[in-house]
Amino acid sequence: MKLGLIAMSGVRAHNAELSALGLTLPGFIERNRVIASLPSLGLLTLAGLTPQDVDLQYLEVADITQVDGVPQEFDVVAISSFSAQIGEAYELADRYRALGTRVILGGLHVTALPMEALRHADAVAIGEGETVWPAIIDDLRAGNLKPVYDARGTNYNFADSPMPRFDLLDIERYNRLTVQTQRGCPFRCEFCAASIRISPTYKIKPVERVVAEIQSIKSLWKRPFIEFADDNTFVNKAHSKELLRAVAREDIRWFTETDLSVADDVELLDMLRDAGCAEILIGLEGTTFSGIDGVEQRTNWKAKRVESYLEAIRRIQDRGVRVNGCFILGLDGMGTDSFDAVWEFVQQSGLYDIQITVQTAFPSTPLYARLKQEGRILRDEAWELCTLFDVNFQPAKMSVAELEAGLRSLVSRIYSDDVTKARRAAFHRNYRKKLRQRAAA
Incomplete structure (x- = not known):
């Protein structure tokens, strides 16, 4: 059996004017391009669960318009994609099926809308793929592939996670590789379409499993840069400190996403830089209580913390760890004055990096359900607009x-070369000053 694992994650702005703007501002959509260039950790993980006697190949297809027919012929293909590119994924799936190739679709979008995906597939995988993949392989071999493999309701133990097949990658193509240390998130943000949609419960991967994956990458790439593919890495502080102590021994540089509570734990903060942490992305979302009130639906945690944003950023960056502050434009509590408010906050905070996106209603999120009920979705099932x-x-x-217009104006200011260089230079000056102060103390 010849099996192809195909990742389709070449997300790009649908709006032509935004795309053109991005080409003139090096900082704009920089983070989006990084995400699009990351290999699919989900597919590499499934590859790790695939028996050795299966003829296996991993491919990435960034733009279906650049492919004549299909990129390569297989007996079976498993395709994973983001919502923004799902139309292209369906088109590729249809091309394969026309050749008689069996097609399996999975990922976040397919989990959200499995019956939509099934119109273009022989089978769909819903939820955590590790749970159902062995059965899919067995059924393929037996010639008895079922239409739906549903992992929801099962409790996948992260301690059983397989080693991803990093060896399938052409390492020189990437500037970073991903390792997952946890899955899910304790917060319930209305807009969130990340791994919480696949794993409703928060779970951590044992530290020894994480270290083994890092060492596997290092066997292929001597000094890698790693992104922890987590929604919120430092939720469990005791586990986080155990992880940091272990990662510090691996001599790597890495990036991750977390929440503002990381600034509350001085011991954890002091460990970050020694463990090789270069930068953390934090979803600040907005700059005022009214702007983000109700976004986090469990305890309204983010809105309650907004007054501490500046101090928290200072604490983190004083340790030499860069903060990438993420802001969402167009939340229900925000008016047109929010664009200037974000600009002023960025100037005041000294953030090293900034990510500006617009609120996006992804399928099967609480946000999409609410806006659909209120008649505020501009075009139903226009998934190509789910680009952020x-x-x-x-x-x-x-x-x-x-x-x-507010988005275009704000990114023009924030991501201009002069502003970006000045902001990053200020970070380095401040950190050198802090080092001198500590040495003199």
């Missing part, structure tokens, strides 16, 4: 045109 830069809903306190 295109507007797919009617904002509450501004027009669509005002939100698009």
Whole structure:
């Protein structure tokens, strides 16, 4: 059996004007391009569960318009994609099926809308793929592939996680590789379409499993840069410190995403840089209580912390760890004054990096359900707009045109070469000053 694992994650702004703007501002959509260039850890993990006697190949298809027919012929293909590119994934799936190739679709979008995906596949995998993949392989071999493999309701133990097949990659193509240390998130943000949609419960991977994956990467790439593919890495502080102590011994540089509570634990903060942490991305979302009120639906945690944002950023960056502050434009509590407010906050905070996106209603999220009920989804099933830069809903306190114009204006200011260079130079000056102060103390 010849099996192809095909990743389709070449997300790009659908709005032509935004795409053109991005080409003139090196910082704009920089993070989005990094995400799009990452290999699919999910598919590499499934490869690790695949028996050795299966003829296996991993491919990445960034743009279906650049492919004549299919990229390569297989007996079976498993395709994974983001919502923004799911239309292209379906087109490729249809091309394969026309050749008689069996097609399996999975990932976040397929888990959200399995019956939509099944129109283009012989089988769909719903939920955590590790749970159902062995059965899929067995059924393929027996010639008895079922249409639906549903992992929901099962409790996958992260201690059983397989070693991803990093050896399938052409390492020189990447500037970073991913390792997952946890899955899920204790917060319930209305807009979130990340791994919480696959794993509703928060779970951690044993530290020894994480270290083994890092060492596997190091066997292929001597000094790698690693991104922890987590939604919120430092939720469990005791586990986080155990992880940091182990990672510090591996002599790597890495990036991850977490929440603002990392700034509350001085011991953990002091461990970050020694463990090789270069930068952390934190979802700040907005700059005022009213702007983000209700976004986190369990305890309204983010809105309650907004007054501590500046101090938290200072504490983290004083340790030499860069903060990438993520802001979401167009939340229901935000009017047109929010664009200037974000600009002023960025200037005041000294953030090293900034990620600006627009609120996006992803399928099967609480946000999409609410906006659909309120009649505020601009075009139903327009998944190509789920890029984080295109507007797919009617904002509450501004027009669509005002939100698009505000985004363009803000990114022009924040990501200009001069502003970016000045912001990053200020970070390095401040850190050198802190080092001198500590040495003199």
